[in-house]
Structures are given as C-alpha cells and as structure tokens.
Amino acid sequence: MIYLAAEHFASPPQWTWYILFYFFFAGLAGGSYVLATLLRVGGDARDEPASRIGFLVSFPATLLCPILLTADLGASWSRFWHMLVDVTPGDTGLILHYWSPMSMGAWALLIFGFFSFVSFVDAWLMDRRRRPLLPAPVGKLFNIVGSLLGLFIASYTGVLLSVSNQPVWSDTWALSGLFLASGLSGGAALIMLLVRNRPEAAFSLDRLRLADGYFSILELVLLIAFFVTVAAAGEAGRIVPWFPLWIVAIIGIGASLLGFRPPRLRPTGGGAAVAGVAMEATVVSVLVLIAVLALRAAVIFSAQ
Amino acid sequence: MAAIQAGQEYGFFTDTSVCIGCKACEVACKEWNQLQGDNPSFLADSFDNTGSLDAQNWRHVKFIEHVPDESATTGDGAAWLMMSDVCKHCKHASCMEVCPTGAIIRTEFNTVFIQQDVCNGCRNCIAACPYGVIGMISKPGTAHTCTLCYDRLQGGLEPACAKACPTQSIQFGPLADLQQAADVRLAALHSQGQTQAQLYGRDDKVYGGLNAFFLLMDKPETYGLPNADNAQLPSRNNVAGYLTAAVTGALAVVAGLVAFRRRVTG
Numbered sequence: 283m284i285y286l287a288a289e290h291f292a293s294p295p296q297w298t299w300y301i302l303f304y305f306f307f308a309g310l311a312g313g314s315y316v317l318a319t320l321l322r323v324g325g326d327a328r329d330e331p332a333s334r335i336g337f338l339v340s341f342p343a344t345l346l347c348p349i350l351l352t353a354d355l356g357a358s359w360s361r362f363w364h365m366l367v368d369v370t371p372g373d374t375g376l377i378l379h380y381w382s383p384m385s386m387g388a389w390a391l392l393i394f395g396f397f398s399f400v401s402f403v404d405a406w407l408m409d410r411r412r413r414p415l416l417p418a419p420v421g422k423l424f425n426i427v428g429s430l431l432g433l434f435i436a437s438y439t440g441v442l443l444s445v446s447n448q449p450v451w452s453d454t455w456a457l458s459g460l461f462l463a464s465g466l467s468g469g470a471a472l473i474m475l476l477v478r479n480r481p482e483a484a485f486s487l488d489r490l491r492l493a494d495g496y497f498s499i500l501e502l503v504l505l506i507a508f509f510v511t512v513a514a515a516g517e518a519g520r521i522v523p524w525f526p527l528w529i530v531a532i533i534g535i536g537a538s539l540l541g542f543r544p545p546r547l548r549p550t551g552g553g554a555a556v557a558g559v560a561m562e563a564t565v566v567s568v569l570v571l572i573a574v575l576a577l578r579a580a581v582i583f584s585a586q
Numbered sequence: 587m588a589a590i591q592a593g594q595e596y597g598f599f600t601d602t603s604v605c606i607g608c609k610a611c612e613v614a615c616k617e618w619n620q621l622q623g624d625n626p627s628f629l630a631d632s633f634d635n636t637g638s639l640d641a642q643n644w645r646h647v648k649f650i651e652h653v654p655d656e657s658a659t660t661g662d663g664a665a666w667l668m669m670s671d672v673c674k675h676c677k678h679a680s681c682m683e684v685c686p687t688g689a690i691i692r693t694e695f696n697t698v699f700i701q702q703d704v705c706n707g708c709r710n711c712i713a714a715c716p717y718g719v720i721g722m723i724s725k726p727g728t729a730h731t732c733t734l735c736y737d738r739l740q741g742g743l744e745p746a747c748a749k750a751c752p753t754q755s756i757q758f759g760p761l762a763d764l765q766q767a768a769d770v771r772l773a774a775l776h777s778q779g780q781t782q783a784q785l786y787g788r789d790d791k792v793y794g795g796l797n798a799f800f801l802l803m804d805k806p807e808t809y810g811l812p813n814a815d816n817a818q819l820p821s822r823n824n825v826a827g828y829l830t831a832a833v834t835g836a837l838a839v840v841a842g843l844v845a846f847r848r849r850v851t852g
Contacts (some may be wrong), residue, residue: 291810293638293718295709317842325846354708357727361687361706368688369704377688381821384710385686433835441827445820446713447680455826459834466838489846496841500834 290449290517294586300354304347305439305578306468308391309461310571311343312436313469315398317493318405319425319432321486332486334405335476336469340432341402344395347435351391366392383442390434397428436465448585453515456508457581463501464574467538470494471570474563487563491538494570498538505535505577520584527580534573537566587759590742592694596734597797598748598756599764600670601771602809603783605755607633607647607668614750615645618735639671641721644732645747646671650808669800669809670747670756673698673719673732674787677794680820681711681720681731689729696761697734697797705729714820716793716812734797761797768801775801792817 318336321329352362365388368377379385401424404415416424440457451457470490477483477490512518521528590596616623621642629635632649639646650667675698682690682698689704690711700711700720707727712720720731735745743749748758757764768785775783786806787796791814806813 289807289812289816290716291718291812292714292716293640293712293721295713296722297709297713316839320839320842320846324843329846355706355727357725358705358707359727364687364689364704364706365708370688370691370701373688377686379686379688381824382684382686382710383824383827384684384708388686433831433838437831437835441824441831442710443713444823444827445684446710447716447818447820448713451713452820452823455823455830458827458831462831462834463838466842486846493842493845496845497838500837500841504830504834 290447290452292447292449294448295446296586297354297582298586300350302575302579302582304350304354305461305582306575307343307346307350308439309436309465309574309578310468310472311340311347311398312394312432312434312462313465313467314343314472315340315394315401315425315432315469316429316436316466317469317473317490318401319422319429320493321489322425323422325486325489328485329489330408331480331483332473332477332490334408335473335480335483337398337401337405338409339472339476340469341398344391344398344435347391348395383438383445387435387438387442390431390438394428394431394435397424397431401425401428433462436469437462443581443585449515449517450512450520450581450585453517454508454511456504456511460501460504460508460581461578463497463504464577467494467497467501467534467570468574470497471538471567471574475567475571478564491563491566494538494566498535502535502539505531521580524580524584527576527583530576531573531580534570534576537569537573540566587744590695590739590744595696595761595797596739596759597675597697597761597764597799598672598734598745598758599768599799599801600672601755601757601768601801602667602669603771603775603780603801603803604753605647605668605670606753607649608752609636609647610750610752611645611670611747611756612636612643612647614746615732616642618738618746619644619733639673639717639719639721639731641723641730643721644672644719644730648809650804652804667803667808669802670751671717671719671809672747672798673734674717674793674799675732675734675797676787676792677790677797678819679793680714680716684710684714684820686710693734693736693739695734695736695739697736697739698731699733699736700729700731702726702728702730716817732798764799768799771801786811793819 314336318333321333352359408414437458440461443451444457446452470493474490623642632651634649636643636646648669652665679698689701693699705728711729720729744758748756784802786802787799
C-alpha cells in the first residue's frame with residue numbers, strides 16, 4: 283500500500299494566498315491553452331476564433347504565475363532564479379531535480395511561458411493582420427507540444443502538494459488529476475465567458491459547454507476519490523471545517539453538468555446568437571471559475 | 587572524545603530516560619547560534635513554553651505527562667516523559683529530497699545543512715519534513731533548522747547542546763560509537779525490567795537511519811515521532827501523482843476531441 287493511515291507531525295508550510303492564486307492561474311493557463319489547441323487541431327474551421335481566445339488568455343494567466351510565486355518568496359524574492367540555477371559555491375550550474383515537483387514545475391513554467399507567448403503573438407497577429415506567425419502544420423505541432431506542457435502546468439501543482447508529508451495532501455493520489463480536470467473546466471469557462479466579446483466565436487459555445495461537462499464528470503469522479511482516500515487515511519476531520527468551500531466547488535461542478543447537453547444548431551457569428559445564450563453561459567462560467575478557486579482553497583487550507 | 591574529523595559521520599544520541607527537562611540544551615543552542623527565540627507565551631502544556639521546533643528553536647524539550655491520578659507505582663520511568671527534540675539529520679532526508687534549489691546539503695560530517703545564501707524561502711522543505719523541525723525567518727526569508735553546530739564542528743568543538751547537557755542525555759560523537767553506546771544502554775534498561783525502552787532511528791527503518799537518534803521510553807507516536815510504517819519519503823507519491831495526471835490528461839483530451847469533433851448541423 284502506498285497510502286497508509288498516516289500520523290502526521292509535519293509543520294504547515296504557510297502556503298496561502300499567493301500560492302492559492304498561483305494554482306488558480308496555472309490551472310486556467312494550462313487549461314485554456316489545451317482547449318485552444320484541441321479546438322484548432324480537432325475542431326471545425328469555425329472553431330478558430332474561440333481557439334484564438336484560448337491562446338490570448340493563456341499567456342496573461344501564465345504571466346501572473348511567476349509574479350505570484352516570486353511574491354510568495356517574501357524577503358528572498360530576488361532569489362527566484364535559484365529555482366533554475368544552483369549557486370552552491372563550487373557546484374554552480376543549471377539545476378533540475380526530476381524527483382522534486384517544484385523543480386520540475388519551475389522549468390515547465392519557464393518553457394510553457396515561451397510556448398504560451400509565441401501562441402499569444404500568433405493569435406494576436408491572426409486577429410489583427412490575418413497572418414499567422416507560424417505556418418499551419420508547424421503551428422499545430424507547436425500547439426500540441428505546448429499543450430503537453432499545459433497539461434503538466436495544470437496538474438503538477440497537485441503532485442507538488444502530494445509529494446510532502448502534510449496531512450490530506452500526502453494522503454491522496456487524486457490531487458493532480460483533480461486540479462487538471464478543474465483547470466480544464468475553468469479554461470473552458472474562461473473562453474466561454476470571453477465569447478461574449480467575440481460574436482464570431484459563438485459557434486464553439488455549445489461544444490465548449492459539452493467539453494466542460496465531460497471535464498466536470500472527470501472532476502466529480504476525482505473529487506469522490508479524493509474524499510475517499512483522505513477519509514481512509516483518517517484525515518477527514520481536516521476537510522470538514524472547509525465545508526462551505528467544498529460546497530462552492532461542488533456547485534461549480536453541478537453548474538457545468540446542468541449545462542451538459544449535445545450541441546444544437548448554432549449559426550456562425552452574429553450578435554443575436556451570442557445574446558441568446560450569453561446570460562446562461564456567463565452564469566455557468568462565473569460559477570465554474572469561482573469553483574476552481576474554491577476547490578484549490580479548500581485543498582490548500584485543509585492541511586494548514 | 588577524539589578530535590573531530592571531516593569525513594567521519596557524527597551525530598547525537600539523545601537518551602530520554604535520563605533527561606530531566608532542565609532546558610539547558612535550549613539555552614545553549616540559542617546562545618551559540620544567536621537565536622532570539624519566539625515571544626514568551628503560556629501554553630498550559632506542562633512545563634513547556636517553547637511549543638515546537640522552528641526557526642528560533644532548534645532544540646525543544648518536550649514534556650509528556652502520563653501521571654495517573656492515584657499513583658500506585660513510581661511510574662517505571664514512563665510517568666513523566668521528557669525529551670530534547672532536535673533535527674534528526676536523516677540519512678534519507680525528506681527536506682533534502684524536495685529542495686528545488688540545492689540549498690540543503692550533506693556536510694563533511696554527514697549532517698544536514700541549509701545553505702543560507704542558496705535557500706530562496708520556497709518552504710517546500712517545511713512541507714516535507716516529517717518531524718516539523720524547519721521554520722522560516724521572515725527576514726532574510728530563508729529556512730532554518732539545527733545545523734548540528736556546523737561551525738563548532740569545523741572548529742573541533744562539540745555542539746553547544748551536548749556540551750551543556752548536565753545529565754548526558756544528549757551525547758555527541760562519531761555515529762558508530764553512539765550506536766554502540768545506545769545498544770549498551772538499551773540492554774541495561776531491558777535487564778532492569780524497562781522493556782518498553784526502545785531505540786528510534788538507530789537502524790535504517792526510519793529514513794535510512796537518523797544521525798540524531800533517540801532512546802525512547804514509550805512508542806514513537808507518544809513523542810510526536812512517526813513510527814517506521816509512517817516514516818516515508820515525500821517522493822513515494824511521485825509516481826501515483828503523475829500517473830493520475832497522465833490518465834486524467836489522456837481522458838480529458840479524448841473527451842475534448844469528442845466534444846469538438848461532434849458534427850453540428852446548420
């Protein structure tokens with residue numbers, strides 16, 4: 283058995299607000315990038331406007347991540363680069379510990395930042411000048427590689443928490459998948475929210491809601507797995523005080539599932555088409571985004 | 587004791603059966619390492635007003651009361667347990683395993699040491715340490731714990747706490763010598779009928795062995811120490827965590843493709 287009913291005597295690391303919002307934006311950055319790629323690679327040509335929304339929001343969200351992480355270092359903020367470079371006298375050089383999720387995450391964030399930035403510029407150029415930065419086959423391959431990193435960024439934060447000796451976090455295997463499913467759901471919600479400002483992307487709205495529904499099913503299954511594993515480890519008492527946050531998280535999942543239905547006729551473009559579903563999509567999206575934040579808050583605070 | 591030499595393993599053997607809770611170790615540690623300590627507080631926890639190990643307390647005398655209401659015996663050495671707790675300088679150190687910066691190293695004395703000029707205050711070591719011994723000092727924003735008086739060792743001096751301990755509850759020396767002394771002491775206690783006495787961290791069952799190991803008069807959990815079954819490295823969860831992410835990612839990509847490939851009429 284990997285997971286035992288462990289007795290924990292570890293001190294809390296005091297990872298609080300900066301880390302909470304880092305986890306939130308990392309989930310959205312990775313999730314929206316993956317969805318943008320899926321829309322571009324697997325979708326219809328009419329999905330391209332929504333795909334570009336995904337790339338356009340992924341980079342700003344990614345940009346916030348190192349800022350939040352650096353702020354969390356407090357007085358040592360100027361040493362953020364020590365995550366990448368070992369400055370031990372006599373042993374200087376780049377540092378990557380594959381067994382340390384934080385080390386892996388620092389590198390992944392840097393490389394994903396590059397992919398996210400290039401895709402952002404590409405989408406912006408397409409919007410403004412109808413000319414992509416990268417030719418189509420290369421661009422799609424670039425997006426696919428970036429998506430793999432996006433999946434990592436959205437999920438490794440769960441591994442980071444599990445690879446510790448903290449109660450709750452280290453008592454479950456479900457966190458990485460839970461954060462990934464939640465990040466993808468949040469990414470879909472974010473893109474749907476922004477479709478309001480881009481009528482030509484309305485074609486993708488129902489498809490995004492369908493995808494969001496699938497992600498929410500995954501999230502629900504993993505949430506149940508999380509509760510079961512934590513309870514089996516005898517740590518259920520630590521998650522109970524955060525009951526309101528769990529309820530908010532579950533409401534978000536429920537909102538996604540209520541909107542879960544097959545795509546129906548959606549004419550391409552047109553403000554009227556968007557207006558018809560705008561309110562419903564907005565409410566669902568906002569609930570989902572709040573739930574993404576609440577889920578992470580509940581997990582982070584349960585152990586501390 | 588013979589001269590302290592680089593390249594040899596050193597550590598502490600803390601014999602809790604002779605600890606009298608005087609806290610000389612706490613004071614000596616603070617004095618030598620110039621630790622200011624936390625603000626005094628009344629914890630209503632026996633004679634303990636330190637609370638726990640942290641960035642300002644690298645030694646902490648724990649008081650564990652098992653005194654029955656109506657004492658019929660002398661307690662057999664287990665009625666009132668006292669233990670001077672400290673960083674265990676684990677052979678397989680959880681803090682060292684997760685540190686992303688390489689700030690946590692093994693010294694030439696095989697002790698664990700946080701390089702203050704390399705640490706960037708990420709606090710991953712605090713999340714990982716199963717003993718809760720590491721703490722943060724907000725300025726300069728780095729993690730701190732017992733160094734096993736690294737500077738004193740380099741100068742050929744034994745650590746301040748061991749030097750100050752009046753009952754030799756804290757013994758310092760080459761690890762092999764300490765282990766031998768611990769075995770002798772355990773055998774003596776067992777021969778006196780103190781069968782509950784046990785060594786903690788003497789062998790490799792707990793984090794590959796501890797450079798700071800203990801003789802306990804009760805089970806480890808009583809002292810706030812994980813037992814051998816619970817003493818696991820953080821990396822045990824790497825495979826399961828990444829595997830869950832990979833499976834979820836694969837299912838999500840398939841789900842996304844199904845959703846986006848669905849034919850739309852009109």
